[in-house]
Structures are given as structure tokens and as C-alpha cells.
Amino acid sequence: DADVTQTPRNRITKTGKRIMLECSQTKGHDRMYWYRQDPGLGLRLIYYSFDVKDINKGEISDGYSVSRQAQAKFSLSLESAIPNQTALYFCATSDFGGASENEQFFGPGTRLTVL
Amino acid sequence: QKEVEQNSGPLSVPEGAIASLNCTYSDRGSQSFFWYRQYSGKSPELIMSIYSNGDKEDGRFTAQLNKASQYVSLLIRDSQPSDSATYLCAVRGSGAGSYQLTFGKGTKLSVIP
Numbered sequence: 556d557a558d559v560t561q562t563p564r565n566r567i568t569k570t571g572k573r574i575m576l577e578c579s580q581t582k583g584h585d586r587m588y589w590y591r592q593d594p595g596l597g598l599r600l601i602y603y604s605f606d607v608k609d610i611n612k613g614e615i616s617d618g619y620s621v622s623r624q625a626q627a628k629f630s631l632s633l634e635s636a637i638p639n640q641t642a643l644y645f646c647a648t649s650d651f652g653g654a655s656e657n658e659q660f661f662g663p664g665t666r667l668t669v670l
Numbered sequence: 671q672k673e674v675e676q677n678s679g680p681l682s683v684p685e686g687a688i689a690s691l692n693c694t695y696s697d698r699g700s701q702s703f704f705w706y707r708q709y710s711g712k713s714p715e716l717i718m719s720i721y722s723n724g725d726k727e728d729g730r731f732t733a734q735l736n737k738a739s740q741y742v743s744l745l746i747r748d749s750q751p752s753d754s755a756t757y758l759c760a761v762r763g764s765g766a767g768s769y770q771l772t773f774g775k776g777t778k779l780s781v782i783p
Contacts, residue, residue: 586769597775598714598758605769613770645713657702657762659771661713 558582559662561646567668568636576631576665578646586649587629588659589613589621591642598645604629605651636669643667672697672763676774684782689746691757691777696740699764703735703742706758708776714758718744749781 559580568574578587589601600613602621610621618640622630633640646662649655673696683689691705702721706714720726720733720742732745742761746753756776763772 595775598773600770603770655719657769657771658704658716658719659760660716664713 559646559648559660561644561662561665563665564663565666567670569670570637572636574633574636574667576633576644576646576667578629578631578662580627580646580648580662582648582650582660583626584648584660585626585651587623588647588649589619589629589631590645590647591615591640592645592664593642601631633667633669636667638669641667641669672700672761672772674759674761674772674774676757676759676777678775679778680780681777682780682782683749685749685751687749689749689753689779689781691744691746691759691779693742693744693759693761693774694740695742695759695761695772697761697763697772698737698740700737700740700761701764702762703733704760704762704771705731705733705742705744706760706773707753708756708758710756746779749779751781751783754779754781 562577588603590598604623607623620632644665647659649659675694705718708714718733720735726733730747734743756778758776759774760771
């Protein structure tokens with residue numbers, strides 16, 4: 556089945572460590588997104604990419620970087636993790652054009668804890 | 671700042687009743703509207719999308735849109751305990767960054783057997 560996968564699913568790390576979260580999709584979608592979700596704050600957009608050469612900052616990009624290695628792969632890095640980056644991280648994808656444009660489909664999420 | 675507002679709940683309804691979830695948005699030029707269901711600890715799942723004023727029905731779900739009032743709602747008929755989840759409203763705005771979705775913080779629904 557066409558799907559969105561994320562690795563790792565859970566990660567505990569220490570302050571100051573560099574960490575990478577990975578997202579892969581088999582939906583054939585051009586657009587990919589990274590969100591974080593915190594209790595009481597909802598889903599907030601970190602970065603998004605419309606193709607391999609197009610990367611855009613979202614609402615809360617400070618402290619994060621991304622890499623779009625291929626149409627199907629979009630990675631999120633925390634250069635130097637801090638405790639307030641503890642959150643649930645989701646990758647999402649959407650198609651381009653047509654009636655379903657902007658319908659976003661989410662991966663299973665990565666629960667990240669920074670000690 | 672584009673805003674999407676939802677009552678956080680919890681909204682409790684008895685099994686078999688109609689659950690009504692509401693959402694308001696600030697960007698008058700918004701074009702596309704979505705409802706997601708999220709079970710605790712799981713990822714959001716798209717359940718409805720609506721683009722024009724009026725009602726859109728899909729099984730037990732009906733989305734209603736009123737752009738003049740900047741209001742979108744989701745009705746769940748014959749509510750089941752398995753409908754207990756947090757429902758997220760998402761809006762695609764207008765202008766710069768219009769390909770982004772802005773999410774509300776969600777309404778927690780509890781269906782009581």
C-alpha cells in the first residue's frame with residue numbers, strides 16, 4: 556500500500572546532541588511537510604518542500620534543518636537538541652494539482668524526548 | 671496571523687446521538703477546509719474535505735461550510751464509541767504561503783456507551 560513511514564518511532568536523546576528524523580513515502584506525492592505537535596499547542600509547521608530543489612521555512616523553523624534527498628525522502632535534523640524540542644513529530648505529504656491538492660496525509664509520527 | 675479556532679472540549683455525547691464539532695477561521699480568503707481525526711498517540715487521519723459553501727456528506731459524516739460566517743462544522747451521526755478521538759480542523763489560507771494548512775488545536779470527542 557502507498558504509505559508514509561517515519562524512523563525512528565521513538566527516540567530519547569540528550570541536550571546538545573544532533574539528531575535526524577527520516578520520512579519516506581510511496582504515494583508519489585511531490586510535496587512533503589514536517590510538523591511538531593505539543594499538548595495544548597496543536598500542530599505547527601516546521602518546514603515544507605514542494606520538490607527536491609524547493610525548501611521553505613514554516614512557522615517554527617529555528618533550531619531545525621531539513622534535507623530533501625529525493626522525491627520520496629525528506630529528513631528533519633535537530634542540530635543541537637534542547638529539552639523544549641521534546642514533542643511528537645509528524646511528516647506529511649500531499650499531491651500537486653487536481654481536486655485533492657492540499658489534502659495532507661500523515662506518517663505515524665516520531666516521539667522525541669530530549670533530556 | 672491566520673487563526674483557526676476550535677472548542678477544546680471535551681464534548682461528550684451518548685452513543686447513537688449526533689456529535690457537532692465547530693471551527694472558525696480568521697482568513698476570509700481561505701479556500702479549502704479539512705477535518706482530521708486523531709486517536710491518542712496516533713497520527714491525524716483525513717476524514718473530510720470541503721471547498722464550497724453548503725454541506726458535504728460521506729457516510730455518517732457531514733461537513734458544513736459557511737464562508738460568509740467563516741465557519742466550518744463536522745456532524746457525526748449515530749456516534750459510536752470508536753468515534754472517540756480528537757478532531758482537528760485545518761484550513762488552507764490565501765495569499766503568501768497559501769499552500770500551507772493552519773490547524774486548530776482540536777476538539778476532544780467522547781462517545782459514551
